[in-house]
Amino acid sequence: MKITNKHQAPETLVALASREYYTKGAAQYSVTELLSPPRIRRLREQFHERVEQDVADMLWSMLGSALHVVMERGQTEGHITEERLFKEIDGVTISGQIDLQHERDGGVVITDYKFTSAWAVMADKPDWEQQLNVYRWLVETVKGNRVDALNICALIRDFSRHDTREGYPAAPIQMIPIPMWDLKETEDFVRRRLNAHRDAKVAHDFGDSLPECSPEERWQSETIYAVRREGRKTAIRVFKSIEEANELALKEKGYVETRPGEPKRCTGNYCGVADWCSQFQGERTT
């Protein structure tokens, strides 16, 4: 992967971005890779030499790495930080690095730090639930420790004290409890993910098409309908349903503007491989 510096950031930042912070050790899959869409993983592997990322777009991941370094300094009794666990399943080694394990009352509470947005904290995040449950499976099956609870510690980078929307986080640090799955279900889930990646690799190696990314994997946003009136700068109201929008537009003597949803991971190239992805490129030309 090439690191670019389009905004003339200091060289030290570029060096920092270029350094490999994250290692999956001897594992074939890190938990993050296992959970990522097979299409993205295969394309990243294929176009590794050509994938570019700018330092500016790596700010939050660099701060995430910095947090891990800082955490090492905050060693506290009964708290294990940054432990990497390895587990072999069906001949494949999976590894996961767990931010924090707090040993308490004979069990363990797992916490994962996330630099994230207020919006993400307010939305459903199934990937957080998956990741934490796979960590729990690692801790229970590798170390034999009972896990009592899972938490995300969200560090909200765009927190505003003035935002009073319902459900808006009360502070820039938010502890979010994550539901625990049955251990057997988690192992089945891990196997399904492994199979999905294996099938994609076989298909790719034989020149077959890759499985498509799902709307969730593409961060597909919903189409919304804004009711507007001539001469007014902002929308009167925004709806998810065209019927409701039409009804208000009639009442207000306005009109409805359709704002189509978009696959944000593709359009923003957050997967890094949008340029070589036939699924996304094919849609752009139709």
Ligand code: SF4
């Ligand atoms: S461009 Fe979109 S569909 Fe293609 S790999 Fe990236 S996220 Fe998936």
